[in-house]
Amino acid sequence: MPDKPSRNEDEYFARRDAELLRQQRATAQRAVAEAERRSHHMKCPKCGYDLITGEWHGIQIDQCTHCHGLWFDAGEAEGLLAHPEPNVIARVFRALLRGVAGAKASDA
The missing domain is CATH 1.20.5 (Single alpha-helices involved in coiled-coils or other helix-helix interfaces)
Structure with a gap:
């Protein structure tokens, strides 16, 4: 069978x-x-290079090592806006721009 x-x-x-x-x-x-x-x-969404994390006024900001773009993780921008010190946002961005300008100058 x-x-x-x-x-x-x-x-x-x-x-x-x-x-x-x-x-x-x-x-x-x-x-x-x-x-x-x-x-x-930890890669830049714009160019794909590595991001490094820095801290400015208690807020962590990721910066691209190539294009120098700045990136905030969820909640970090809100933390900056909620900062008790007046004008901290302007100071942070001025400091960041000085850092970016310095990084670009050293790349040249």
Whole structure:
């Protein structure tokens, strides 16, 4: 008597294979998303170079080592706006601009 799988067996293995494929695709998608996240961590959104973190008046600001762009993480700009000292925003930006101008001059 030949070993021919029954219809129920065929359906069972087809469902099992489909579920295994779905799980493998989900695992691969998670790995791709994680690799993408890691490759962009602390990279400038404008030019892709590394960001360095500096602190000015208690607020952390990320600055690009190449284009000298300035980036605030969530909540940091609000922290600057809520600072108790009057005119701190203008002082911080003047200090940042002096730093950027100095960095650009040293790049030349």
